[in-house]
Amino acid sequence: MRRRKQLEERLRNAESYEQWSQAAQAWDDLVGLAQWRKMDQTRLYDHVSIRYRLDRLRALRSRQDDIGLLFTLNEGIHGNMAGMGKAAVHSRSKFGTKHLIEDYVDEIADALKHIATTNNPKIDFEAKLDFFNRASQCYGRSALMLSGGGALGFYHIGVVKALLEQNLLPNVISGSSAGSIVAAVLGTHNDDEMAQFMDAKNLAFEAKQEASWFNRMFRGTRANIDIHDLQNLIARLIPDMTFEEAYRKTGRNICISIAPAEPHQTSRLLNAIASPNVYIRTAVLASCAVPGVYPPVSLQAKNVYGDSQPYLASRKWIDGSISDDLPAKRLSRMYGVNHFIVSQINPVVLPFISRKKKRGGLSSVFTGIGRAALTEVLDAQRFISQNYLQDMPRVNMVLNSMHSLAKQEYTGDINIVPSFRFYDLRKLLAKLSEEELVGLMREGERAAWPQIETIRTCTKISNVLDDIMEDLQDLEVEAVRKLQGA
Secondary structure: OHHHHHHHHHHHHOOOHHHHHHHHHHHHHHHOHHHHHHOOOOOOOOHHHHHHHHHHHHHHHHOOOHHHHHHHHHOOOOOOHHHOOOHHHHOOOOOOOOHHHHHHHHHHHHHHHHHHHOOOOOOOHHHHHHHHHHHHHHHOEEEEEEOOOHHHHHHHHHHHHHHHHOOOOOOEEEEEOHHHHHHHHHHHOOHHHHHHHOOHHHHHHHHHHHHHHHHHHOOOOOOOOOHHHHHHHHHHHOOOOEHHHHHHHHOOEEEEEEEEOOOOOOOEEEOOOOOOOEEHHHHHHHHOOOOOOOOOEOEEEEOOOOOEEEEOOOOOEEEOHHHHOOOHHHHHHHHOEEEEEEEOOOOOOHHHOOOOOOOOEHHHHOOHHHHHHHHHHHHHHHHHHHHHOOOOHHHHHHHHHHHHHHHOEOOOOEEEOOOOOOOOHHHHHOOOOHHHHHHHHHHHHHHHHHHHHHHHHHHHHHHHHHHHHHHHHHHHHHHHHHHHHO
8 A cells, every 4th residue: 555655646746757657657567457468368359359460460571471461451450450449448557558459559560661661573662652542541640639728728738748758749730729829839840949949948938928928918906908918929939920831841730720700600720721821820819819808800811922911801710619629520531530639628628528538528428318408408599599699799609609619529539638627717818827837737748648658559550651651752752853854
């Protein structure tokens, strides 16, 4: 019992992922979960199938049977093979999962790299390109989704810091409201710049700067919020770039959710595909425009002459978390994402979310008749607001926002949520001290650490496929250039 309490204290007080992982592995060893990881057997997944495929892949590679290896890989590569992607398999131990699953993922990754680089004349460049195109499309990819959360958005910085330090940051990143600021910082700064940004001294400086900003924004006993303060914050953190310019610089696919200020309009997900010429700063400003706090925002885009002009001039936009806090469906359609890592700090939904819970919305906390009744009430409210409250635009907007908030999904495949579940909603737009902001960043880091090995295992194959596809496409471009120059 004493040893268990010591390890619990080490886990709580860890100052780095290395310290946390050492304590987590010691915990698993103490309670018998280290032995559980070594054993193939469990009812949680089809261990027999995974063991058979692992042994087969190893045998083919050992006897250099590239054709047989390619055929076996062609039989199917997906993240939930034989149930190995189930959340229950990855949440039993504090550190990692079954060794069999980790070994199988490593072997798949090594086999893919081998096929990509083999000089076997029977597997030419066209065959490789065809195989890896299909494998990439079938396997899919991961995305990081950063929720709204007002002043609590500093939590996302800690989450991102933990992922960057382990080289696990997905290439597709979405953000709404407060999350859009962090997503935009990531999308406009390359890895070297992000390493400098995430330096402990710089983060302390950022916390001091933002605490000063909060002090300016909240004067006396009554909040005096000026959108120019938010504009200055965004201008300080985010370079003046369009989505396309940011993608060319960093290669990150950042997406920002915005909601329409008018009824009968649809929300949008701004990115380098759908809105390449929109200025990111205006997208972030719109996504942070909380109704009743900031006025709706018009977007700006760069025209063919390089000048700024209104984008969808007749439209205005508000807080993206109202209609699409976590835009999973749109990310799936646009980027082939089928695995979602969620950093969730929205205090409205935190009481209903756990790290182990799969996707769901506020309505998912109700079951049976209760869920059906809630759905009926929400749909009736929306019908009334759209048909009978047209002359009351503010009431209409509030009711429609409530409907959108309640009907959304707020979780993903891996949920990074803080240790606290209830937070004073008044602090969403409250003056936070430097210590509180640093505390939020540290909370984000610590919340991410227990998910690091799960993320590593679940994203390794897709990351390898992305790297291989990038290399093959570079070779294809180079070959075309040589032909043109010949």
